[in-house]
Amino acid sequence: MSLVKPEMKSFVWLQTADGLIQQVEEEVAMFCPMICREVIHKSMGSSKNHAIKLPERVTPAVLGLILDYCRFHQVAGRSNKERKTFDEKFIRLDANKLCDLVSAADSLQLRPLVDLTSCAIARMISGKTAEEIRETFHIADDLTEEEKLEPIKIKTDDSRVRLLNRLYARKRKQLKAREKSKDVEVEEERVEDRSVDDLLSFINSGDEDSKGVKPAKNKKRNRRKKNLRKDPSPNIEKKNPSYKEMDSLSSSHNSEIEDLPNQSISLKFLGYVSTESDFDDGLDPALKEQLDREVEDFAQRLNSVWSK
Amino acid sequence: MDTNLVSREDYITDLPESIIETILTKLPLRDAVRTSVLSSKWRYTWTTLTELRFDDDCCISDAHHRALPETGLVKFVNQFLLLHNGPITRFTLSSEYLERCPYVDQWLLFLSRKDVQELSFGLAETEWFKAPSCLFSCKKLIALELVRCELDPPLHFKGFPNLKRLNLQQISIAPDAVETLISSCTLLESLTLSYFEGAKLTVRAPNLTYLMLEGYFKDICLENTPMLVVVSIAMYMAEAYQSSSCNFDKVLGGVPSIQRLTGHSYFAKYMSIGNTLGKIQPTYRQLKIIDLYQVSFDDMTEIMVILRLILSAPNLQTIQIEGSSWSTDPLDLDFWDKECPRDATFAQLKVVKLTQISGLPHEMRFIEFLLGNSPALEVMDVTKNVYETDEDEDMFMEILAFERASDDVEFMFAEDQV
Numbered sequence: 001m002s003l004v005k006p007e008m009k010s011f012v013w014l015q016t017a018d019g020l021i022q023q024v025e026e027e028v029a030m031f032c033p034m035i036c037r038e039v040i041h042k043s044m045g046s047s048k049n050h051a052i053k054l055p056e057r058v059t060p061a062v063l064g065l066i067l068d069y070c071r072f073h074q075v076a077g078r079s080n081k082e083r084k085t086f087d088e089k090f091i092r093l094d095a096n097k098l099c100d101l102v103s104a105a106d107s108l109q110l111r112p113l114v115d116l117t118s119c120a121i122a123r124m125i126s127g128k129t130a131e132e133i134r135e136t137f138h139i140a141d142d143l144t145e146e147e148k149l150e151p152i153k154i155k156t157d158d159s160r161v162r163l164l165n166r167l168y169a170r171k172r173k174q175l176k177a178r179e180k181s182k183d184v185e186v187e188e189e190r191v192e193d194r195s196v197d198d199l200l201s202f203i204n205s206g207d208e209d210s211k212g213v214k215p216a217k218n219k220k221r222n223r224r225k226k227n228l229r230k231d232p233s234p235n236i237e238k239k240n241p242s243y244k245e246m247d248s249l250s251s252s253h254n255s256e257i258e259d260l261p262n263q264s265i266s267l268k269f270l271g272y273v274s275t276e277s278d279f280d281d282g283l284d285p286a287l288k289e290q291l292d293r294e295v296e297d298f299a300q301r302l303n304s305v306w307s308k
Numbered sequence: 309m310d311t312n313l314v315s316r317e318d319y320i321t322d323l324p325e326s327i328i329e330t331i332l333t334k335l336p337l338r339d340a341v342r343t344s345v346l347s348s349k350w351r352y353t354w355t356t357l358t359e360l361r362f363d364d365d366c367c368i369s370d371a372h373h374r375a376l377p378e379t380g381l382v383k384f385v386n387q388f389l390l391l392h393n394g395p396i397t398r399f400t401l402s403s404e405y406l407e408r409c410p411y412v413d414q415w416l417l418f419l420s421r422k423d424v425q426e427l428s429f430g431l432a433e434t435e436w437f438k439a440p441s442c443l444f445s446c447k448k449l450i451a452l453e454l455v456r457c458e459l460d461p462p463l464h465f466k467g468f469p470n471l472k473r474l475n476l477q478q479i480s481i482a483p484d485a486v487e488t489l490i491s492s493c494t495l496l497e498s499l500t501l502s503y504f505e506g507a508k509l510t511v512r513a514p515n516l517t518y519l520m521l522e523g524y525f526k527d528i529c530l531e532n533t534p535m536l537v538v539v540s541i542a543m544y545m546a547e548a549y550q551s552s553s554c555n556f557d558k559v560l561g562g563v564p565s566i567q568r569l570t571g572h573s574y575f576a577k578y579m580s581i582g583n584t585l586g587k588i589q590p591t592y593r594q595l596k597i598i599d600l601y602q603v604s605f606d607d608m609t610e611i612m613v614i615l616r617l618i619l620s621a622p623n624l625q626t627i628q629i630e631g632s633s634w635s636t637d638p639l640d641l642d643f644w645d646k647e648c649p650r651d652a653t654f655a656q657l658k659v660v661k662l663t664q665i666s667g668l669p670h671e672m673r674f675i676e677f678l679l680g681n682s683p684a685l686e687v688m689d690v691t692k693n694v695y696e697t698d699e700d701e702d703m704f705m706e707i708l709a710f711e712r713a714s715d716d717v718e719f720m721f722a723e724d725q726v
Contacts, residue, residue, distance in 0.1 A: 096319050098319075100319075102323065102331075103323055103324070103327065106327050115330070118330040122334035125331070125343070126336065126339045130342065133343070134346055137320040137321075138319055139318050139321055140317065140318060142347050142348050143351075
């Protein structure tokens with residue numbers, strides 16, 4: 001490291017990712033820990049040929065800003081008030097520049113500038129709606145309608161609240177249907193007293209016995225069948241169509257809402273498996289659990305962005 | 309269109325994780341959670357935050373709802389913690405409305421499993437929160453702050469092995485339990501006890517550098533605190549300061565490295581018991597600032613405490629004293645002529661600031677003593693207590709007439725409307 005004589009400043013050579021080389025006053029550049037290390041430990045930066053290669057994130061424009069910052073703050077005599085005033089003016093930049101700046105400062109390990117810029121970015125985010133934030137930072141909106149759970153506002157004529165209310169309504173319907181199926185399950189027990197023949201014929205006879213029972217009912221049945229590998233043959237064919245639906249149902253939460261109204265699967269399978277009634281309990285909770293989880297997850301996602 | 313522009317449309321989402329975490333940490337939690345709807349990449353970014361702060365502003369801003377924490381804050385914390393993913397290093401819960409409830413205990417249990425390092429709990433005033441035993445199994449705690457809480461350490465509790473900062477405000481705890489707690493946290497550097505209703509307190513903390521005590525103490529003893537640098541004590545009980553030994557030695561006997569001493573309320577009175585000017589030791593070579601409030605200049609013993617302090621601090625730079633004196637009867641005035649060490653020199657004393665001064669005889673003698681023995685004095689700032697005026701300008705004139713050892717003293721006089 002060269003001596004610093006009062007009349008003669010020494011310079012450090014820096015090279016940005018685009019190949020541009022420039023020289024900067026040593027005390028200014030050394031304010032950055034990363035540059036400091038390069039100079040001291042690796043003896044770089046003393047000439048044009050040995051210019052310090054700055055990290056990729058440091059573009060020439062941003063480097064200019066950072067050097068302005070360093071140039072001001074490396075002077076020891078400044079008061080706290082002066083520094084604060086400078087900082088406040090310094091970060092009056094647009095979102096794009098701020099993000100470039102924080103990224104570059106981070107790669108140069110200039111912690112005070114990272115904190116300062118992060119604060120400024122946080123101020124740009126705080127209190128804004130998602131749409132406003134997306135606009136400020138040009139974030140691509142790639143969430144589906146259902147995934148987008150906007151904060152609830154008091155005024156109900158907001159379109160987002162209407163959407164949410166629609167989602168709520170659908171969920172309520174689903175829950176109600178589940179309640180109903182619970183009642184139906186109770187009835188189920190009674191029906192199971194019938195003889196097997198009776199039940200078989202009952203099943204084979206009609207197609208409709210729809211009480212608007214939720215597909216979940218059949219999901220459970222099908223599941224159970226699948227797990228037990230017991231197939232009373234007449235039931236297999238009937239089950240298969242709904243089996244497919246069951247898969248689509250369980251695949252994603254999003255489609256769950258769409259698929260719901262389309263399903264009207266019969267209750268035919270109700271009574272046939274008195275012997276499997278124990279498994280009834282075994283799977284029912286498991287399925288119920290899965291449903292509970294889905295509802296909870298939905299409710300959580302709704303409430304996790306509950307702000308007002 | 310420039311391809312660079314298109315691919316870098318999004319300014320912020322592709323920033324390094326550490327930067328995004330820094331940004332999210334500077335947001336109120338509610339806003340941080342709301343970033344989950346920005347885009348698919350932002351969905352779960354907030355769930356890895358390690359510093360969490362929950363307070364009454366977190367959830368519902370409507371004042372009515374805020375007063376029912378069960379509907380707002382509790383729900384928010386529960387759901388947040390369930391969705392949170394990863395370690396939690398700092399957790400702050402501060403609510404004026406939330407009273408003790410089973411959830412709070414569960415949150416503490418949850419945090420104890422997450423190796424939390426900094427914990428701060430402050431709940432409503434109405435019913436104090438009783439800290440569950442899982443609090444004492446947070447082995448990684450570095451900083452603990454509790455407000456309005458009942459602490460009952462279990463018998464097998466061996467202290468927080470990593471605790472450096474302890475701040476207890478309005479805590480209900482058995483007296484020996486708090487002493488054991490302090491002494492068992494061997495790395496403790498900073499201790500604050502506020503609104504403390506304890507009787508005797510003995511502090512044994514070999515690494516302690518900062519101490520603040522405030523409360524209804526009857527007796528304070530700093531037994532093993534060799535590293536103490538800043539001491540601030542406020543004592544509120546006027547009576548019952550009995551002592552068989554010298555309180556001054558009990559408090560300041562073992563703090564040779566002290567740099568700053570602050571005393572409020574009846575501190576000077578407490579220190580005066582058993583004190584003599586006979587021995588001026590130990591010497592406090594690092595003591596630079598003395599800050600005493602409500603010192604009664606009527607009481608000669610309190611004045612002797614101040615004298616002993618300033619005489620044993622050769623490098624003292626600043627004295628700030630707030631007086632609290634009433635009587636104009638000049639008792640023991642001959643002390644100043646006969647017993648006061650006139651040849652003392654306060655070589656480094658630069659700033660003297662006295663407030664609530666009524667111009668009483670002892671006060672004037674004290675000012676005279678300081679002025680006459682401080683060759684480096686730069687500022688003599690005296691504020692008069694107007695309530696007790698008999699003679700107005702005379703006091704300031706009298707001060708100006710005192711003999712001064714320093715030529716560059718700047719006098720600042722003011723009157724305080726009580």
